Amino acid sequence: MSIKRHRGTQVIHAGLPKAEQGKPFNNGPAFASTYHLSGPADSAEHQYGRFSNPTWQALEQGLSELEGGETVIFPSGMAAAAAIMSSLVVAGETIVLPSDGYFAIRAYAHEFLEPNGINLKLVRTKDLLAFDYTNVRLVLVESPSNPLLDVVDIKALSAKVHSAGGLIAIDNTTLTVLGQRPLELGADLSMSADTKALNGHSDVVFGHVSAATSMLIERVRLWRKLAGNIPGPMETWLVHRGLATLDVRLERMVSNAQKVAEMLANHPAVKSVRYPGLPSDASYAIAKEQMDHFGFIISFDLGSIQAADRFLQAASLVFEATSFGGVHTIAERRARWGTDNVPEGLVRLSVGCERIVDLLDAFETALAT
Incomplete structure (x- = not known):
């Protein structure tokens, strides 16, 4: 009889070998290009x-247990996204992507899919449920x-896409396998850039x-094999090792984010705040229903480039970088890339x-500038 365990416990044991006398319970990497055959x-x-x-095999088994579906790993989140779009869509078919999502996914579709006859439609996240998915192959x-x-x-979106005969994939990077369960919610595929919180130590792209x-x-899997887009052992x-501490890291990060968001929402220097855990946020109601936690990312607008840059320079505990999900607090002014339609003073934290x-002390001090 199988025992139902908390997912925070599952994540620690996911993909580990069966216990054997005198054998390690966490096998090291297998460095092999060839096998005896x-x-x-x-x-x-x-x-x-x-x-x-x-x-x-070990990591894929562990992630499959947590995702509730069979898993294939890749050397980056973009490789994972490219695998979905390149292996499941052919010329003449249509892909729908969010116009306000991760820019590199849109760029890949523009540069390499559209020239080969695949149609691309961009829709804002808040407009996805109102869109007509007739003749759409993949969302x-x-x-x-x-x-x-x-x-x-x-x-609701999965039901609408399926009723039109399409497939739906969810990029679950910001919440990870412990924050949201896309396959249980009806999605066909769930993907993640494990570079971010799943690994959590800012030292691996995956x-x-x-x-x-x-x-x-x-x-x-066939696309990975034939394209050669494979991860190193x-x-x-390292990602499997990072996975084991995901629950304890998220517990601290999400708790911290809630308190920081509440402080920012009440600070006179902050023009606006987006965080799904704030009851006043437009995403709060559906986030509370379908997410296991509200995440560790906050976006807030300081009103100008100058104010955002002063904050980033003054925030003593904050690393200014273009990633997220590590054990260190990381922030950047997103508009500096010119790829997101966001206010110039928006900081992603x-x-x-x-x-x-x-x-809180570091943020209060920085905001005082």
């Missing part, structure tokens, strides 16, 4: 380094959106795709694991 080509579990690796949605944190009703059906995941092992008393 005698006789028929399919007579061994592992044949060649581009096809499979025991270290991949790839980021929820919450990045960086404005709009949340779409995944269950990604994965999980699917509800074997037919879909086999297409994604050391990176894979990824709240880390520092003690909240120190974070």
Whole structure:
């Protein structure tokens, strides 16, 4: 009889080998490009380094347990997104992407899919439920959106896309497997840039795709095999190690983010704040219903480039960088890239694991400038 355990416990044991006397309970990375293969080509579990690796297998098993669907890992989140779009859509078919989501996914579609006959439509996250999905093959949605944190009703959107005969994939990077369960909410695929919070230590670029059906995941796995877009064993092992502490890291990060968001929302220097955990936020109602936590990302507008830059220079505990999800608090003025339609003074803040008393003091001091 299987025992129902908390997901915070599951994440610590996900993908580990069965306990054996005198054997490690966390195997190290398998560095292998070739495997002994005698006789028929399919007579061994592992044949060649581009096809499979025991270290991949362990992490994929663990992520599959948490996602509720079979998983394929990749050397980056963009590789995961590219695998979905490239393996499941052909010339003449249509992809819908959020116009306010991660820019690089849109750029990939513009540069490499549209020239090959795939149609692309861009829709704001808040308008996705009103869109007509007739003749749409794939919808790839980021929820919450990045960086404005709009949340779409995944269950309702999945039903609408399926009724039109399409597939829906959810980019779950901002919440991870412990913050949202896209496959349980009706999505066909769930993907993540594990570079961010799932690994959580800002030292590995990584990604994965999980699917509800074997037919879909086999297409994604075949694309990885033939494109050669494979992760290294050391990176894979590091992500598996990071996965074990995901629950404890998120507990601190999300708790911190809630308190920081509440402070920012009441500070006179802050023009506006977006955080799904604020009852006043436009995303609060649906976020509370479909998310297991409200996340660790906050976006707030300081009104101008100058004010945002002064804040970032003065915030002593904040690393200014273009990523998120690490144990350190990270922030950036998003409009500096020119790829997001956001106010010039908007700061995207990824709240880390520092003690909240120190974070609040650092932010209060910085905002005083």
